Amino acid sequence: MKVLLVPDLPLERWPSMDRYAHRLAQGLDEHVRDVAVTVAGRIDPLTVDPTGDDAALPASGLGTSPPTSVWRELRRYAARYVAYPRHVRRLPGDVLHVLDHSYAHMLLADSSRPTVITVHDLLPAFSVKKTARGVRERLRNRLLNRVLTGLRRADAYIVATDWIKGELADFLGDDHRIHRVPYGVDEAFFGQSPVPRAEFRERFGIPEAAFVILHVGSVGPRKNLPIVIHTLAALRTAGVPAWFLQVGGTLTNAQSADIDARGLQGSVTLVGAAGEDVLRSAYRAADVLLFPSHYEGFGFPVLEAMASGLPAVASGAGALPEVAGDAAVIVNGREVEPYVAAVQQILDNPSWRDQLVSRGLDRAPTFTWAAAARDTAEVYRTIA
Numbered sequence: 001m002k003v004l005l006v007p008d009l010p011l012e013r014w015p016s017m018d019r020y021a022h023r024l025a026q027g028l029d030e031h032v033r034d035v036a037v038t039v040a041g042r043i044d045p046l047t048v049d050p051t052g053d054d055a056a057l058p059a060s061g062l063g064t065s066p067p068t069s070v071w072r073e074l075r076r077y078a079a080r081y082v083a084y085p086r087h088v089r090r091l092p093g094d095v096l097h098v099l100d101h102s103y104a105h106m107l108l109a110d111s112s113r114p115t116v117i118t119v120h121d122l123l124p125a126f127s128v129k130k131t132a133r134g135v136r137e138r139l140r141n142r143l144l145n146r147v148l149t150g151l152r153r154a155d156a157y158i159v160a161t162d163w164i165k166g167e168l169a170d171f172l173g174d175d176h177r178i179h180r181v182p183y184g185v186d187e188a189f190f191g192q193s194p195v196p197r198a199e200f201r202e203r204f205g206i207p208e209a210a211f212v213i214l215h216v217g218s219v220g221p222r223k224n225l226p227i228v229i230h231t232l233a234a235l236r237t238a239g240v241p242a243w244f245l246q247v248g249g250t251l252t253n254a255q256s257a258d259i260d261a262r263g264l265q266g267s268v269t270l271v272g273a274a275g276e277d278v279l280r281s282a283y284r285a286a287d288v289l290l291f292p293s294h295y296e297g298f299g300f301p302v303l304e305a306m307a308s309g310l311p312a313v314a315s316g317a318g319a320l321p322e323v324a325g326d327a328a329v330i331v332n333g334r335e336v337e338p339y340v341a342a343v344q345q346i347l348d349n350p351s352w353r354d355q356l357v358s359r360g361l362d363r364a365p366t367f368t369w370a371a372a373a374r375d376t377a378e379v380y381r382t383i384a
Helices: 015-031 070-089 123-127 134-151 162-172 197-203 225-237 253-261 276-285 300-307 320-324 336-348 350-366 369-383
Strands: 002-006 036-039 095-098 115-118 156-159 178-180 211-216 242-247 268-272 288-291 312-315 329-331
Touching: 002 015, 015 036, 015 369, 070 134, 095 369, 115 369, 123 134, 156 162, 156 369, 162 178, 178 369, 197 276, 211 225, 211 276, 211 300, 225 242, 225 253, 225 288, 225 336, 242 276, 276 300, 288 300, 288 336, 300 312, 300 320, 300 350, 312 320, 312 336, 320 329, 329 336, 336 350
Parallel strands: 002 036, 002 095, 095 115, 115 156, 156 178, 211 242, 211 288, 242 268, 288 312, 312 329
Antiparallel strands: none
């Protein structure tokens, strides 16, 4: 069976999607004998090699959100919605697998073969409901509606959790074509840190005695970064030498202003976009992962933290409790106090911390890319 995998365009700069695309392609090649894979486009190299010597990009300063460019956005739309679908339509393959629901519009241009879409979340469905103001938002809504139209046309769907399966079933009206295939965690996260803890801290200006709160990923509204900032402030007010380490995002002006207003500028390290080596080292250099998102279809950072031996505190939103199981502290509600209390307990109670770490190290190995590849191949066989 020949399968054409359609990853996101590299210009999107979505590391989690790049990781999923590369690891699935690699897993199918290594663990499934009857599937021949062709990848329709280049996968961003930031996440291709988990053992490579990737270096962090320059640190992002406070209040340095990148400038917007209408021209750059139009070029991105043209590539995503016009050029890429035409390119994919010309490529051979018995089954078409779109690896990100954000590219479901591909099915509008390629309807001649069986199709699978991996649905990571339903944010497009929520976004399009917003009232459009101006030409830019009306264009966005029109394009998102194309995505949602294409999403309904797949022959099969892959989701990583039961929670997102339920969300998608509500959207489609049934769950007959939806297959749960959990993602994996890279084996490299279980190994030694590429950069020793003390060296990493010294490189990024983090004091040796600091209690480091790590946040990984983007910092958009649904990531609920104000909780992290408020927790940092509360701990420092209580006399804890807390430090905030952020990897993967660029703070907004409002987030930077919040840090300034609380006098926290001297206890924040912003790494920005980073390669796998830096990410793995960050998990080992931190003392707790704080992940208070409002919405998650999976939550790679929680799984990676567990594999790295780092205790995690996460919200009860979306699929996070399903991924974490009993190996992380789950906080329900949106008040900051429970998050502060959870982090404080990990700091004050070493035996509780060790218990969380042990549970995480037991749970994380149950998520493998080999299993994800084999289960995905089974989905192909149901429609080919």
